[in-house]
Amino acid sequence: MYIQKYYKENNTQYTNKYHSPLGDITMASNGEALTGLWFDRQKYFGDCLHIACAIVSGCDVIVSWNFKHIVNYKTHMGVKAVTALEGYKELLIYTPAMLLGYDDDK
Numbered sequence: 001m002y003i004q005k006y007y008k009e010n011n012t013q014y015t016n017k018y019h020s021p022l023g024d025i026t027m028a029s030n031g032e033a034l035t036g037l038w039f040d041r042q043k044y045f046g047d048c049l050h051i052a053c054a055i056v057s058g059c060d061v062i063v064s065w066n067f068k069h070i071v072n073y074k075t076h077m078g079v080k081a082v083t084a085l086e087g088y089k090e091l092l093i094y095t096p097a098m099l100l101g102y103d104d105d106k
Contacts, residue, residue: 020081023074027082028052037082039074051075054091055083061092063099071095 013035018025028036033056038048047069054062064070076093083090 018082018085020078023078025078025082027086034086034088037079039078051079051091051093055079055088058089059091060089061094061099063094063096065095067095 012031014029014031016027016029017040018027024040026036026038026040027034034052035056036049037052037055047066051062051070062070069075071093079091079093082088
């Protein structure tokens with residue numbers, strides 16, 4: 001791991017790389033809180049910002065139909081690894097059907 005410091009619009013920002021089994025993850029911070037989280041070479045930073053804001057805000061769950069970028073195994077495991085590494089509480093990622101308890105087998 002390394003920490004890189006840079007300046008953006010007069011605010012100090014930090015980035016940190018985490019080498020996870022699912023791929024390299026970059027985390028951004030303003031020195032007090034997580035401000036960004038994404039897999040390297042990921043194209044959809046808006047989704048990552050959504051997840052990072054939920055983590056920092058202490059949300060229990062994100063509910064989304066976005067199977068491609070949010071509700072999938074890779075994202076779930078990456079979020080789980082980073083929240084544990086950085087000391088945040090675990091964030092659950094569900095579809096609306098999962099949250100409402102619908103059973104696909106019935």
